[in-house]
Amino acid sequence: MNEGNRESFGSRLGFILVSAGCAIGIGNVWKFPYMAGQNGGGIFVLFYLLFLAIMGIPVMTMELAIGRKSGLTMVKAYKKLEKPGQKWHVHGWICLAGSYILMMYYTTVSGWMLDYFYKFATGQFTTDEKPIEVSAVFDGLMNNPLEMGIFTVLTVLIGFGILSLGVRNGLEKVNKFMMIGLLILLAVLTTKSFRLDNAMEGLKFYLLPDLGRAKTVGLAKIISSAMSQAFFTLSIGMGSIEVFGSYMGKENRLTGESITIAVLDTVVAIMSGLIIFPACFSFGVEPSQGPSLIFATIPEIFVNMPMGRLWGTLFFMLMTFASFSTVTAVFENIVISVVDIFNIKRGTSVAINCAFLLVASLPCVLGFNVLKNLVFFGGRNVLDFEDFLVSNLILPSGALVILLFCVTRFGWGFDNYIDEVNIGSGIKMPAFLKHFYRIVLPVLILIILLQGLFSK
Template identity: 80%
Template sequence: MIEGKRESFGSRLGFILVSAGCAIGIGNVWKFPYVAGQNGGGVFVLFYLLFLVVMGIPVMTMELAMGRRSGLTMVKGYKKLEKSGQKWHIHGWVCLAGCYILMMYYTTVSGWMMDYFARFATGRFINNESVVDVSSSFENLLADPLEMGIFTVLTVLFGFGVLSFGVKNGLEKVNKFMMIGLLTLLAVLAVNSLRLEGAMEGLKFFLFPNWERAMNVGLGKVISSAMNQAFFTLSIGMGSIEVFGSYMDNKKRLTGESITIAALDTIVAIMSGIIIFPACFAYGVEPAQGPSLIFATLPEIFINMPFGRLWGTLFFILMTFASFSTVTAVFENIVISVVDTFGIKRTTSVIINCIFLVVSSIPCVLGFNVLKNMTFFGNKNVLDFEDYLVSNLILPTGALVMVLFCVTGFGWGFDNYLKEVNTGEGIKMPSALKYFYRIVLPVLIFIIIINGLKG
């Protein structure tokens, strides 16, 4: 099945945690809570879980199946599975480009997390026993290309430094540590939030469906937002999960593995909400305020609670782990894709890509200060434009291409896909889902694409 000698994971746990680490990112700990807050809480969570089952997990099985069956990354994987004369492999190049664009701005955001961890750990938010104006701290960070650039470059160097030790001794070991640390920190911070006065009101807002509140927001908007979040949370559609499928053996069926990864991803998202919403209600903060929740509101809450410096430090270690697990996973996709496609050594690929991403990450850093007047359509700055390309175009259209490739006769075909998914032990994918995958699933993804084009 595998062409050539290929390093693999040392254990199934390693595969699960690295794959989950790729799916688990800032979107779980940052975006999920504030989107849930903006969309009425409990009803949003209910629809999110529904769409995770009917959309997210099926597409993940397809990406894993393509990877495991081919033993290769996107470009050569498509070439191996497609019929003679077909051009599906062109999408492999789009996936690789998407991974590069994602890391050109995600490294900056990951650098913000590392920066805030350093600020809490060193006590920079407390000056002569008085609280610093946290809301202006983030604005000051964005205006400082040197500080932001340092943490962005450190993120790139650390990420490729991990990969230089290989899959088993680098990526797997570090991600095991980060994921176990992340889950532990989630539990500790959640317990602390639930102990706050008024915490139960926040918990009820987050987890108990309130249909009246959802109607006030607009049920259509709530459903659409839940669909988008459930789709994007698993990082499917760009080959990031497919590469880990290429490292898998045939012992386990892919439906069960996908459910396990999605369950870990969901646990992190739910636990993040359990940390954030009780804290917001305990300190009288509006939970629907959006992205500023992480960099302005929550730091203020931490600073003003007992042992706040400790809780703030732990929270931004958590955020750093969440973002860095995605960085290393996508870096691995880029490194091994270049190895597969161009036939160069892994070490050479690590060095070339490290240099390229150090340089290509700088425009995003400068987009908030030196290049702040440079905007794209819709008045988007560099980060927003790069994010739009990935989140609104490359990911959803990529997922649609993968679905059509896996379930129609024009591509690999449903029977081949189903055989691969059901190879091994575990939960079996029923063949009765064939027409749901051929008709309903593409329509749902197409709705996401249309919604994204409006963004």
């Protein structure tokens, strides 16, 4: 047990899969493929892998180090590790607020995945053996607050229901099942996609860097997009990964654990593209369509292929598992943070937070229909505004704060950080990276922050 007599994971595999599940989400199976499609395919993937190695993994080791050293969630972890009189712990409150805001809209999007899974499984994408207009299905969902609300409420209730069973019997067991199921579904759907006509053209677009396409899109745009996606894919900067560090033992060095999590996250993202791009090229679908690719384009492919109902059901089961792995992980961060801060029982925290998020997620649901005229700066609706706060402000600024806390003398300090990272067996973090972490990495994160703040 860690400080605070909190429950811990039953195995290292449980820790890896739950932590990977936090990082793996809709961003992997939805955003990564359409970002690759919009940014030239293979060249984007190449830069994505580069930035994942030099940015994502280092900051992940820092979150895990803060969690493991303190055995606490962000607010109390900062208080334990900061020097007397310092105020780093204020950032812990911002992290907790960010987790709430994220779940206020992520549960809605997760509900969309659950809704589409239900529709394919029950045959609602066909009428009298004929496909229906797919775009009309999504428009109908957006304009129906009751339908969208039902699936959002189901998402919240299922998520907190899992957590009510505890860390080992709930979060760990269910996420093991979902992650293993997700990887199996990826393998099945990838095999199916490889067998489609013209699949090889899709694979070439996706995996082979093409300088001609890069010039057309713009190399600077590709690099900035890859940098942002590599940074956001691991869910770092908001304490969601830190909480799992607080459950860890000292047997393994954190560099190796972070690499393992990042590899799992990347495998899911890459394999999602292996499913989508061969299908796009086989059915004459433009791969650069953007966010509509999953809800308007991919279902169109399924309803027009043999056994499409089966393949569509499996695909959106995959999407549901991916989204729920993030939902349960961030819910755990919220629940245990409230336990730590207010010293209440876990069951009480589960009940309070479940009730709160059932209400707090409604504005996002209603923002597409009843409150569709409610817009924020930049013409953003409720979901876009909440996503802007988290993705463009809280995550990158949070990662910058965590980085500075871990590598400067004004915070915990590089020596303390490197000592904690290198406890145990496995890959050692080299101390010569100190100046890279202090000088180069803050500049890269600052670029992402400024890019996000001034985006349209």
